[in-house]
Amino acid sequence: MKKVGIAMIGYGGIGRVHAMAYRDIPFHYGLPADSFQVVGVATSRPETARAAAQEIGCEVWTADYRELLARPDVHAIDCCAPNYRHEEIVLAAAAAGKHIYCEKPLAMSVAEGQRMVEAVEKAGVKTQMTFNFRFFPAISRARQLIEAGFVGRVFSFRGRYHRASYIDPNKPLSWRLRKEVSGGGALFDLGAHVLDLIYFLLGDFSSVQATLETLIKERPLAAGSGEKGTVDVDDLALLHVRLADGTLGLVEASRMGTGATNDLQIEIFGDRGAIRFSLADPSFLEVYDVREPDQPFGGLRGFRKIEAAQRYAGQKSPDWTMAPGFVRCHAECQYQFLKAVADDTPAVPSMADGLKIQAVMEAAACSSDEGRWVDVAEVYHE
Amino acid sequence: MKKVGIAMIGYGGIGRVHAMAYRDIPFHYGLPADSFQVVGVATSRPETARAAAQEIGCEVWTADYRELLARPDVHAIDCCAPNYRHEEIVLAAAAAGKHIYCEKPLAMSVAEGQRMVEAVEKAGVKTQMTFNFRFFPAISRARQLIEAGFVGRVFSFRGRYHRASYIDPNKPLSWRLRKEVSGGGALFDLGAHVLDLIYFLLGDFSSVQATLETLIKERPLAAGSGEKGTVDVDDLALLHVRLADGTLGLVEASRMGTGATNDLQIEIFGDRGAIRFSLADPSFLEVYDVREPDQPFGGLRGFRKIEAAQRYAGQKSPDWTMAPGFVRCHAECQYQFLKAVADDTPAVPSMADGLKIQAVMEAAACSSDEGRWVDVAEVYHE
């Protein structure tokens, strides 16, 4: 693998996760320690940038990310900045000829996303979205099974991501609750992951009928503050989704799933088999085989819980085999990007893929406003 | 309890369940053996009626249910006839002054249902729907908790009933797949139960946005037959449901839930607590208490699986405590009806309640056809 220099842009909670994952990659994949390097980090203020650099163990830090784009030893950026800054950063990175690893959601809107995708395609740089959940071995295994015909004709599917992160009405109006910064609510934050998993496993979207709901409409501007502001994003999003091949399914995203920590579930029902995944048990996949023969034991049809890790190259590290963590799937996602950059092969899922998810979310918002099915094509023309 | 004489009208699979449940009631509730009696049974043909009588252990059998309505020792009918015969039977029973225990769904349509409800109200007879699932102790407990404020403000809810009963495309076109006989598909057959549970636990409905889908559009007319007929009912129904108080939730019914046997689940999310029920574990309720104090043990917040049986009068029988069965919840449902008849108290859920479920289902079908939210009031005026 050719050495890749990375500049991290943004370093909040998710930035730290990316940084930790970069550290582990050489171990997980048996790479030489110098196969890639986090060269520098940019945040909005010098003091946070400096602290980030110290934590990451890199020497360069700045409050102006353009300095990092100017460096020849930076080949790629990792964009962990808030959603509303993605467009500007991506356009600048593309102009500088840097490859781009970008947190989800891609953009604030389809219009923004389209400008971004055009820019990176014109610049010829590689891009990859942080759709980290699809890199759990169980999800890779699910896709392999589907491609091999295990499920057969898909009757329908369900995906959901519930968290309980906003059930407290006294929780202040964070950036995630302000549309001008986040672009959207539960659907953008949690639903994007579910939509990507459905897209990865079952293919492209055709139309959507959605109901988006803000359950707590006002929140304190700050912790303990008596002053309140309006929540203008959804806490709960319910979607009927129709795929390009006509398959109908359900997608849910909720920040008000009382009792849930990270309740992400996928279910796929087909005429030959069924598949279930739960983030609560991410090393396993549950599968049901309709074609299970009756002999020699008189039939053993039933959901079985198959171990999904340690079956593919690159999965032999300890944390895949015993309770793979959140950081571990980020490491896999980042490794695939680094490998694509080093080997000059396509990176997947690209920003173009991210734009498709953006389009479904925008169609969903439109559907919720207008109370009707909305074709993805109404909001996004490829 | 005053002695109640019952006439069973219809005796298919569900009729046998009712008959078995009647047998067990004296045991479960400590009643004298002669507190009620199945007097007779009517089916469509003399030979099936005779066999039914023998199995039930009653002396009267007939292929003309009107004979049973004419008997003074029959005080109530138990209507297990196919859906398309409900109206006729109920109108005749009401005219004869008999109380009516009626299998779900109430009717083929809201129009039919309205005529039926008018007739029974005019006749002043008691009616009760076989919404048996609400009689599981866990569901009674859920309602008690909700009434006591355990859940607090309801954020949202989900209900689903998945079976895999029709995933085989060679399964013939049974009566359940023909609209003229059944009135509807997965929604009528499975969804009615889920809707009743939501109604029982959370209250009345306001509007619905639904997608109904027929996944296998043609089936053999008979087993092994080359000749095919059209399936004109839904295999899968996805509903966004809005309650009268504005609460939004999801309801699903599917006959194509590959791998599922009887996957009925209810989830309710509130600002003070959450509740989950699964038919796979019907003796228990899972509850999450947001107000759980942090002392003395530093906080023990988490879903807990509470045993729901043996907490109410009438639950001390063996089959509530160790894996209560399907027949057991029918016994409870029937006992409540018998008790209402004997004591002259209101029977619940009545046909008027059944009509509300009918109305949501009709609104859902309309919504699916027109691709929009439909108010229940559009199809049903109380």
Place this chain on the structure above:
Amino acid sequence: MKKVGIAMIGYGGIGRVHAMAYRDIPFHYGLPADSFQVVGVATSRPETARAAAQEIGCEVWTADYRELLARPDVHAIDCCAPNYRHEEIVLAAAAAGKHIYCEKPLAMSVAEGQRMVEAVEKAGVKTQMTFNFRFFPAISRARQLIEAGFVGRVFSFRGRYHRASYIDPNKPLSWRLRKEVSGGGALFDLGAHVLDLIYFLLGDFSSVQATLETLIKERPLAAGSGEKGTVDVDDLALLHVRLADGTLGLVEASRMGTGATNDLQIEIFGDRGAIRFSLADPSFLEVYDVREPDQPFGGLRGFRKIEAAQRYAGQKSPDWTMAPGFVRCHAECQYQFLKAVADDTPAVPSMADGLKIQAVMEAAACSSDEGRWVDVAEVYHE
């Protein structure tokens, strides 16, 4: 089936379960209503006998069970009397030429049991123990799988039955806690079931090393009483068990399993497969197939939850398919006995089988006293 007349002797909690199960048998197995009959019931006092008869729906009741043995229309007795009365009743029934259905444990001791088995064998009557759990379809299925070679060479096994029935030190000294009445504690009451399941699935016993423990050594003589009596039976029994074929495993019985309702679990580990059963989910068996091929889907090895009901003749009734209950497995057990009597075929498990369980329990008590492995042959010579 030839008509069989049954006399119930003893009618406490378990007697009611048997009575309820008799009522359901014609339904479950499609028998004519007159194929068998509970003719009469005997309890220790006339007033309880009369109430029992009313509940059962039989005409004969008595406080002297010998009256029932004298009746020619009684072909079999169902012995639900306390353990310490089993010997006397069984000897009298055998002398009267009656077939015997007997609750577990067989006897107070191996010596008693041997006298009972000799008597019934000499009398040529059929006997069957109420080892009801082995009649759950999932256990029948487990045995079928084992016989078909699914598990292969058995490496080891585990069985446990935990209840929390005696964790309260203020619970009074009931008959179950007095050795002179019950014969033993957790091991006799709960362990007997586990031992029978192991015996049924894996075969005969060879030796045992056990620790029996009384955790609460004194209890009030009656509820609220300040006077205390000594508990002289075990609350907890831990056994290492060696089978005749050398296989080693664990058996546990506990009345002090805090939080447990009926936590009965069986696990069998073999070189070709593994099997797990839990009473919490009695319709299913979990199986793991070591020989699962890697093709066509790259290997789907994992525990699978197979539905065990509705695979055998006689299982088509509703309560097998949806959460089979405690009463249901008693019905199957009783039906097998009635069938053996009617058809003059061997009844299984017989009292001779019950004696084997008795012998392991007596060897366990001896092992616990002496702190060493005890051969079953030391306490019981066949």
Place this chain on the structure above:
Amino acid sequence: MKKVGIAMIGYGGIGRVHAMAYRDIPFHYGLPADSFQVVGVATSRPETARAAAQEIGCEVWTADYRELLARPDVHAIDCCAPNYRHEEIVLAAAAAGKHIYCEKPLAMSVAEGQRMVEAVEKAGVKTQMTFNFRFFPAISRARQLIEAGFVGRVFSFRGRYHRASYIDPNKPLSWRLRKEVSGGGALFDLGAHVLDLIYFLLGDFSSVQATLETLIKERPLAAGSGEKGTVDVDDLALLHVRLADGTLGLVEASRMGTGATNDLQIEIFGDRGAIRFSLADPSFLEVYDVREPDQPFGGLRGFRKIEAAQRYAGQKSPDWTMAPGFVRCHAECQYQFLKAVADDTPAVPSMADGLKIQAVMEAAACSSDEGRWVDVAEVYHE
């Protein structure tokens, strides 16, 4: 924290896990990158040592660990060498005044272990065992609950660790199966972890009655080889364990747990509460509270699944909150050691603690040989 220099001695599978964990510690605990450092690594051969150094990112490597002991910038060793080398390495490290972090089991025998503990105590160096499982937040939480009186009087406990790692008879005779190298089998390898958890949660041991079994007695010397060697360690160990306070419980270790990956479970039953832990769900603890009040909701007694992470200082990192991995609990264990060294506070669990586990295992082997209860004091005098 004072800077700590570490020398790794031994670098097989578990050495890599330790190395990966060291990398993550600064992130997890917010430490400066230079707060500690892996200075060098020793393995048995120069080429493996060199590769290890490259993977770790340290500059010093050697095939003679004494070179590392001679370095002043090495303050502590991390002993990941095979069990049979522990004594020699520990004695040398103690003589060199180095602190010692040591993989389990401590030694090949109690005699060895006693010599080691004497040496380190005389040298005044800090020692810590790699009993990593006790550092899962759920286990820390369990201990906190027990100390706070949640469980009350302990009735009994169970612990088990099942793997299926040796069910294939063609798996060759690895070092783990040769007593002269490993010192013991399933009990040493898996049982040691369970015993440490019981010790950590419930206290010291008094006596043991055990059965150790070798299920596959001969194995190929190498993969595919026709030549076979004798397995002289246990595949399966069943223990009745009595604690110093008289509490009785069960401990199991098995390498022949067909279908199990890492099935480690702990259950504790008390008069006030019960606690369950499963490694399959290591972020959660299941607890049952007997004292749960009946008001205000009529009683909500039941096992509840409490989230155990993110409740203590130092747990705010991503991999505790979403499926903490195997590496993560090693990081916590190592961090506690580094902290003790830097702050000059006692390290726990020390080698003296490790010796207690060793003593129970030796008593268990003796008990299995002699078929009787063996006091720990018979094999180990403190």
